[in-house]
Amino acid sequence: MINQTILNYKIDKQIGSGGMASVYEATHIKIGTKVALKVMNKEISENENLRNRFLNEAKVLTILSHPNIVRCSNLDEWEGQLVFQMDLIDGICLGDFIPREQSTKERIIKIFLKLLDAVGYAHSKGLIHRDIKPSNILIKENDEPILLDFGISKTDSLGVTGDTHTKAQMGSLPYMSPEQLVSTKAVDNRTDIYSLGVTLYFMFTGKPAINTSTMSEYEIMDAIIKKPLPNVSDSQFQFILEKATAKNPNDRYQSCKAFADDLEQLSNTKDHLSTKLFPYSSNNSTPTVLHKTPKRPTGLISAAILFVVVIIVVLLYPWKNDTENEHTMSVEHEPELVETSSDITIASNEEEDNNSLDEVTEPNILAEEEIDSRSIMGKGDFEDLLSTAFNANLSANQRATTHDRLRNKFSIDATITVYDLEGGVRDRFNREEFVRFVIIRQQHTSHKIISKEMTGSSIAKLTIEIY
Numbered sequence: 001m002i003n004q005t006i007l008n009y010k011i012d013k014q015i016g017s018g019g020m021a022s023v024y025e026a027t028h029i030k031i032g033t034k035v036a037l038k039v040m041n042k043e044i045s046e047n048e049n050l051r052n053r054f055l056n057e058a059k060v061l062t063i064l065s066h067p068n069i070v071r072c073s074n075l076d077e078w079e080g081q082l083v084f085q086m087d088l089i090d091g092i093c094l095g096d097f098i099p100r101e102q103s104t105k106e107r108i109i110k111i112f113l114k115l116l117d118a119v120g121y122a123h124s125k126g127l128i129h130r131d132i133k134p135s136n137i138l139i140k141e142n143d144e145p146i147l148l149d150f151g152i153s154k155t156d157s158l159g160v161t162g163d164t165h166t167k168a169q170m171g172s173l174p175y176m177s178p179e180q181l182v183s184t185k186a187v188d189n190r191t192d193i194y195s196l197g198v199t200l201y202f203m204f205t206g207k208p209a210i211n212t213s214t215m216s217e218y219e220i221m222d223a224i225i226k227k228p229l230p231n232v233s234d235s236q237f238q239f240i241l242e243k244a245t246a247k248n249p250n251d252r253y254q255s256c257k258a259f260a261d262d263l264e265q266l267s268n269t270k271d272h273l274s275t276k277l278f279p280y281s282s283n284n285s286t287p288t289v290l291h292k293t294p295k296r297p298t299g300l301i302s303a304a305i306l307f308v309v310v311i312i313v314v315l316l317y318p319w320k321n322d323t324e325n326e327h328t329m330s331v332e333h334e335p336e337l338v339e340t341s342s343d344i345t346i347a348s349n350e351e352e353d354n355n356s357l358d359e360v361t362e363p364n365i366l367a368e369e370e371i372d373s374r375s376i377m378g379k380g381d382f383e384d385l386l387s388t389a390f391n392a393n394l395s396a397n398q399r400a401t402t403h404d405r406l407r408n409k410f411s412i413d414a415t416i417t418v419y420d421l422e423g424g425v426r427d428r429f430n431r432e433e434f435v436r437f438v439i440i441r442q443q444h445t446s447h448k449i450i451s452k453e454m455t456g457s458s459i460a461k462l463t464i465e466i467y
Helices: 048-063 094-100 105-124 178-182 189-205 217-226 235-244 256-269 299-316 322-333 349-353 365-376 382-389 396-408 431-440
Strands: 009-017 021-028 034-040 072-078 081-086 091-093 137-140 145-147 410-420 425-429 447-455 458-466
Touching: 009 034, 034 048, 048 072, 048 081, 091 094, 094 137, 094 189, 105 145, 105 189, 105 256, 178 189, 178 217, 178 431, 189 235, 189 256, 217 396, 217 431, 235 256, 382 396, 382 447, 396 410, 396 431, 410 431, 425 431
Parallel strands: 410 458
Antiparallel strands: 009 021, 021 034, 034 081, 072 081, 091 137, 137 145, 410 425, 447 458
């Protein structure tokens, strides 16, 4: 498409692309002005849901007027493809800006406060972005952030109908809130607060809160639902991040203004705000030590102390018989195999002090094997499979296997209706949404299948009750 003419604009170069559209830098052939053209991809241009989503973004950007939100100035159609014209932003993506800039806390806060103001403005207009992440934020030379991509935004009062139920995942998984995993519809402003908190963590540490390169999709969702963000080196920042990314929306900042107020209070203290945040070490979020203070040669002293301790232990320890001896050493020194599932609770130091080795029990390996053979490797009865999927006592590997099998039981365009009798709500999910819902609601009491419709060997429609 380079050098091609679209609606009086000559395409100069491509500056972005995605599953729904591509963005080009273009020049008006008569007056020479530079713009950004977002062109809907031809292969999906006849999909009504996606066309509506594209139109939704253009209408939203036309209505919104904020210095830190990209503007749309025109919408048209070219050879069946929808096209809208935006401001051409001379800046770099936040994801590239943070690693290459030696930013201070003060600089990060100033940039982020402008971003909070932009999102707060959108919220005041009844709009929820639902996809806030570093790749949707550009930073101009003057440190002005520009928020992009309102393609999956949810609107309440702008007179624009947002696409809130499609087969596509609504949002970018590592930045999605826990409630966003359950349903694309059951979200409010606090979903954006959560995504902003995860984005601030990236800005502060220079690395994402969740390492998607080493985790499966299930592990990522499990972390979002159950695990807090990793700690940062600054306790005041830590408090703000914890509040912004609380698992329960009621525990978060309830508005961008409340979020901004705490950040402004932190910036007013001026404590260590000029400290550069980078470079960071690869295995923690504290600054790398570039200059070490000379230490005393303690190697010989340590070795001597260790030798004396060993001699004392050998002479004084009341050794038991060989059989007991061998058992004790294996319990005390054999490397412990730790299950990485977040369902495993590590005992506190106080609990460890109150428990002797005699009270240590072997893991219930038999029960786990029974679950494997009966529910996972069995004949695949859907009722049993669904019961297993809702089982909160499975290991991480068992849950991942079970949820993959559950997903494969449904057709791609399946619809699942869930009546939550305890919560008194009814919701409708697509296949991916339902699997995420099951992951989160694993500790419900019971469920009942009301109806099931098949298309071939796949489930096309399912209605269940949960208690």
